[in-house]
Amino acid sequence: MKRKIVYIIALVFLVAIGKNFIGLIGVNIWGYNEIWQNKRSHQSDVPYEDYLAAEQYQYCYQPKIDSLLEVNPKLAIQYIDKVMAIYPDEYFLELYQGIGYYKIDSFEIAYKKFQKSMKKNGKEYPRALQYSGWALVKLEMYDEALLEFRKASEYHSDYNFDMATVFELKKDLPNAIKYYRKEIEHLKKINALAYYKEITQLEKKIANLKKTP
Secondary structure (H helix, E strand, C coil): CHHHHHHHHHHHHHHHHCCCCCCCCCHHHHCCHHHHHHHHCCHHHCCHHHHHHHHHHHHHHHHHHHHHHHHCHHHHHHHHHHHHHHCCCCCHHHHHHHHHHHHCCCHHHHHHHHHHHHHHHCCCCHHHHHHHHHHHHHCCCHHHHHHHHHHHHCCCCCCHHHHHHHHHHCCCHHHHHHHHHHHHHHHHHHHCCCCHHHHHHHHHHHHHHHHCC
């Protein structure tokens, strides 16, 4: 029961500060489309056929994937298979499928999909590392999840809350407090006034953790 409460609190907080937590909302809000947009920004150097393929994806396939992941993840997984047949080299489609599997509680498959996305991309990148981490959290593989979050944090410092939550689930309260404090500092640097409510909630959480026997 206590573990469930920690998950719920983490979920609410991540929504509040606008972070990318698996299974919360649709793909567009997560910002996956930025991957394709970045690719499109270089399309002046690619053949016209590739440009048309990108346009078709942007205005036909992606909206349907987004919608299906919201309302019917199982159907989304099947549909993404069809899209992969058209765009076999697009690593982010593996991410989409990972999201679908995560949403239907198939966490092992979701993890493998996130890892496959990075393999297909040829390198690790923060989003897939974070999503891999949360799949591992669901599998209660906390040490492995922390490793993923630490690797993601090498790119930027957006993963303090993720790590703090995992340490709390591990009942490693000193480290949980340490990373919740780091998250507070991170939010203060961004905009202390805008994140006043979230900072206050974290300060209360730290105070409660200190009282935990």
